[in-house]
Amino acid sequence: MGRLVVVSNRTGDLGKKTQTGGLAVGIGDALKSSGGMWMGWNGDVVDSPDSSNTQLETYENVTSLTISLSVEEHENYYLGFANKVLWPSFHYRLDLMDYRTKFAKCYAAVNRKFANTLHPHLRDSDLIWVHDYHLIPLASELRRKGSAHRIGFFLHVPFPSVDVFSAVPRHGWLRECLLQYDLIGFQTKNDVQNFCSYLKEHSEVKFLAPNLIKWRGRTISIGDFPIGIDVGQFSAMSHVSDKGIELERVRRSLLKRFQIISADRLDYSKGLPERMKAFRKFLDSYPEYLGRAEYLQIASPSREDVSAYADIRSELEQMTGAVNGKYADFNWAPIQYINQSIPREKLALLFRCSLIGLITPLRDGMNLVAKEYIAAQDPEDPGILILSKFAGAAEELGDALIVNPYDTNEVAQAIRKAATMPMEERKARHRTLLSQISDQDAQQWQNEYLAALRSVQATVPRSAPPSLPNWNEGQGGVAMPGSRH
Structure with a gap:
């Protein structure tokens, strides 16, 4: 059984006996029971982060790999694209969305930074579990570096209706990034339905079954995995x-x-x-x-x-x-x-x-x-x-x-x-x-998701991952290969 590698925007405090927050509780238990690595931002905002800001620590059988963000990255990636574009739109508040091209550009760059930091620490047999809207492009960036790992994504927030998601700038690029995962997990059946409806209207993916699609020679599973508590x-x-x-x-x-x-x-x-x-x-x-x-x-x-x-x-x-x-x-x-x-x-x-x-x-x-x-x-x-x-x-x-x-x-x-x-x-x-x-407690949630991820066929890249958008093309949605836009 491969090592579990979890990636989230923030890591939990592995030095504590108990974690707080749904994501930290579920992930902390999964890692402590199986061993593995947890990678994310350490919460520090510095003037000019470099390689010295990468921290690697071990807590019993779990390794913590963290990075800092610069003031610009925090402003444009975290407060900007993640929380002024994705958060309001995924919660059906398009009226509060504040999109700027520099937000999306930095969001892509920070995901690349996560991938560049993580990739040297990966083993061939690792199972990678990526969490939430901050890191949608991470699999794409890892694939670009040649990763053939099983990579799963879990969205902790709602996935909006077709009309709302298609109003998000760069939604075509976000779709292509999501399709680089082997398993895409959501909280509810309604979220799964919204995502599948979006794919039917805005892509050329082939549905092999209601929650199973084929895209560019790869098979991708989609499912609902409601998170629980202890x-x-x-x-x-x-x-x-x-x-x-x-x-x-x-x-x-x-x-x-x-x-x-x-x-x-x-x-x-x-x-x-x-x-x-x-x-x-x-x-x-x-x-x-x-x-x-x-x-x-x-x-x-x-x-x-x-x-x-x-x-x-x-x-x-x-x-x-x-x-x-x-x-x-x-x-x-x-x-x-x-x-x-x-x-x-x-x-x-x-x-x-x-x-x-x-x-x-x-x-x-x-x-x-x-x-x-x-x-x-x-x-x-x-x-x-x-x-x-x-x-x-x-x-x-x-x-x-x-x-x-x-x-x-x-x-x-x-x-x-x-x-x-x-x-x-x-x-x-x-x-x-x-x-x-x-x-349906926290243990059941992690067991069901990881069992589903382990059962998918490992990715063998058969074509280059989707190109990053051309940031000079304006601020609208970016048409990618296979898109109807």
């Missing part, structure tokens, strides 16, 4: 004692109050302003809950140097003040808004003592917070998950209260339904949801 670990966190949280739980119980909780990164894809509007609608529509319902919104800082994120923070602060100013009493405030990161151990306890988990992103690849909320619940007195139908997790978690996050009335009604739901129904829903996340 259910047992997160559940154990929810049992740890915390005097402050326990006192708050007792206070709410004595005053016959209940807590609604949301925990997200501060990001426009999470639907935070829409969620606050829905809670305000709930208070307007059901005044009997004034003085009883307490909404805790945790919004950890994210990409603070991108203007769209600063705008959301300002909007949330204003809405919190407006709602509290209108409804608060001398001993009760309806909204508690926290704009800082909360340790996962504390978050697990907060989830466990919250009657309602309000997880309503406008678009999300999966949303592991929804699964963490379920794992943290007391089976004898479980809370209720309200989940956006546009979260990838909704494809699995049908026993949650599924809502349209754009419909404030529907979300407000779901809050009331959860607040009045009989205990037996709460228990029945929780049993089903807990069984679902336990069956």
